[in-house]
Amino acid sequence: MDYDVIIRGTGRYVPERVLTNDDFARIVDTSDEWITARTGIKERHIVAPGETASYMSEMAVRKALEMAGADPAEVELIVVPTVTPEHVYPATASVVQGRIGATKAACFDMNAACSSFIYALNVATNFLRVGQYKNALVIGSDIMTSIANYLDRNTCVLFGDAAAVLYLVAEPRSETPRGIRAFDLGSDGTAVDILYQYAGGSAAPPTPRTALDEGHFVYMEGPEVFKRAVRTMEQTVRDVIAKENVEPLEVDWFLAHQANSRIIQSTQKRLQVPAERVYINIQRYGNTTSASIPLCIDELNEEGKLKSGNKVVLFAFGAGLSWASCYLIWEGQRE
Numbered sequence: 001m002d003y004d005v006i007i008r009g010t011g012r013y014v015p016e017r018v019l020t021n022d023d024f025a026r027i028v029d030t031s032d033e034w035i036t037a038r039t040g041i042k043e044r045h046i047v048a049p050g051e052t053a054s055y056m057s058e059m060a061v062r063k064a065l066e067m068a069g070a071d072p073a074e075v076e077l078i079v080v081p082t083v084t085p086e087h088v089y090p091a092t093a094s095v096v097q098g099r100i101g102a103t104k105a106a107c108f109d110m111n112a113a114c115s116s117f118i119y120a121l122n123v124a125t126n127f128l129r130v131g132q133y134k135n136a137l138v139i140g141s142d143i144m145t146s147i148a149n150y151l152d153r154n155t156c157v158l159f160g161d162a163a164a165v166l167y168l169v170a171e172p173r174s175e176t177p178r179g180i181r182a183f184d185l186g187s188d189g190t191a192v193d194i195l196y197q198y199a200g201g202s203a204a205p206p207t208p209r210t211a212l213d214e215g216h217f218v219y220m221e222g223p224e225v226f227k228r229a230v231r232t233m234e235q236t237v238r239d240v241i242a243k244e245n246v247e248p249l250e251v252d253w254f255l256a257h258q259a260n261s262r263i264i265q266s267t268q269k270r271l272q273v274p275a276e277r278v279y280i281n282i283q284r285y286g287n288t289t290s291a292s293i294p295l296c297i298d299e300l301n302e303e304g305k306l307k308s309g310n311k312v313v314l315f316a317f318g319a320g321l322s323w324a325s326c327y328l329i330w331e332g333q334r335e
């Protein structure tokens with residue numbers, strides 16, 4: 001049996017502590033003017049002691065489940081896309097399960113770098129579409145400040161911490177198209193070395209040497225990533241909507257992974273769509289990796305800006321070099 005997969009709850013958790021661009025100007029050789037002009041970021045939130053990936057996830061999940069009127073004990077699947085899991089193992093999803101009491105749920109984490117959230121959304125959607133599970137939590141949760149090098153101005157100013165979640169429910173197929181409709185996923189593994197974290201995996205297990213060599217931090221060739229991101233994001237958006245015979249101008253909301261406002265604006269210009277349909281909140285959060293897209297969805301949902309029937313495209317690009325997009329038709333919350 002084939003089901004419709006509908007977003008019935010959204011939630012987010014953003015730590016209270018804020019680092020502004022001026023704060024960074026006291027740490028590295030940078031300025032509010034440079035960061036604002038080159039990235040669009042004004043401030044980012046960073047965790048305090050105790051605000052772990054699973055804690056942030058729990059807070060976001062409680063809001064989403066409340067919105068959906070769902071009990072944690074009903075949850076059947078928890079997927080946590082993340083590049084900064086709480087531990088190497090167990091899965092952060094299992095830690096979240098224990099925190100919320102989702103005793104029935106299957107749990108695992110996923111990593112496709114900045115594209116992780118959409119990859120995980122695709123996997124969870126497929127479980128629901130075929131009827132293996134009735135519902136799923138997809139929780140983007142990243143503590144990017146745990147892998148940011150605060151001595152490297154090229155990268156440290158870009159990242160922030162947050163968690164955000166979508167609660168998906170499988171519902172009987174409707175005559176009218178609704179819910180999550182299509183995905184486009186991809187990767188170019190020939191360019192893995194322009195954006196990566198060298199150490200901490202099995203190739204370079206953590207040692208005092210890997211720490212001294214700064215191998216546990218984000219390494220990025222920014223301008224090269226930038227160019228590829230713009231080209232690829234435009235293409236993946238076109239590809240995913242073409243699967244449902246939709247044109248760019250028919251789309252109501254373009255929700256991009258928030259890595260740099262200039263990347264998002266360049267993509268918008270290449271797609272030749274109005275800027276008002278492209279949501280940008282990077283000025284408040286920086287790049288929160290797996291949390292960034294559900295953070296956009298939860299904000300828009302809370303503000304009542306997502307209307308039933310709205311056509312929405314999610315799209316992302318990141319290390320791998322991975323990319324992903326999703327086309328969905330928004331359905332409002334149940335009355």
Ligand code: ACO
Nearest residue numbers: 030034038113114153154157222223225226259260318319
């Ligand atoms: N403050 C001041 N100057 C800076 C800073 C800073 N924070 N950072 C870099 N600069 C300097 C550079 O050193 C360079 O100086 P130089 O010309 O004397 O060498 C100059 O600014 C220009 O640097 P560029 O790298 O050319 O600047 P650019 O306009 O490309 O912006 C940025 C850099 C913001 C990193 C941009 O390239 C970018 O956003 N790239 C893509 C990021 C992205 O998409 N990442 C993917 C997700 S991350 C993930 O997957 C985990």
